Structures are given as C-alpha cells and as structure tokens.
Amino acid sequence: MKITRLMLVFLLTGCLGDRIPWDIAEVEQSDGQVCVYSSETDENAVFERMKIQKTGESNEFIVNFTEKIYARNSCLPLMGYAFIANNEYNVSFSVIDTQNGSREVFAATFIAK
16 A cells, blocks of 8 residues: 555656756857857856757766856857757756856757758
C-alpha cells in the first residue's frame, strides 16, 4: 500500500523540469554567427548559466558564468561553441537579478544556418 501511494504521488507531481517557468529566448543568425538573447531581461540581470544541446544527442555543453556579464540587450556568450549548419539545437540559459536575486530561465530551439 505504501508503494502504491508513493507511485501515485510521483505520477501526480510530474517531473521537476515541468515546474520550471521557461520563457522563450530569441535567436538571430547572420553570416554563420548565432545570437541567442532575451529582450525581456531587466537591466540588473546577469547571465548565470547556459546549456547547449544538439537535438538527438545526450551530450550537453554547460557553462556556469563566473564573470558578471549583463544580459540586457546582449547576446548570450557562447564561449566558443561551434554550431554546425543544418542541425537543430536547444539552448537554455538563466539570468539572475543582481539587486534582488530573482532568477529567470529562457530557452530556444532552432536550426543553425
């Protein structure tokens, strides 16, 4: 009976990832360069973490930013990641407000040109 209750709790709560309120990131591409950004970040927001994953692969390119890089009107620093044309990618990143500590998470899926 205890196992049944435990399984029921897991089924009703869903995955942790389902609870993260993702916002849509914007992507611009030009001359082989990729710019992932959000026009919705506050002026005090700095990049905190980034994850890039090629669709269908399990490897992830993850960066935890240690420098204070402001996100407002800025492309996500891709840290030398090389996108391959005609492949689909999932990019997500978080920003944290330096004034109040609030966090926002953004994500985008796109095909590299």
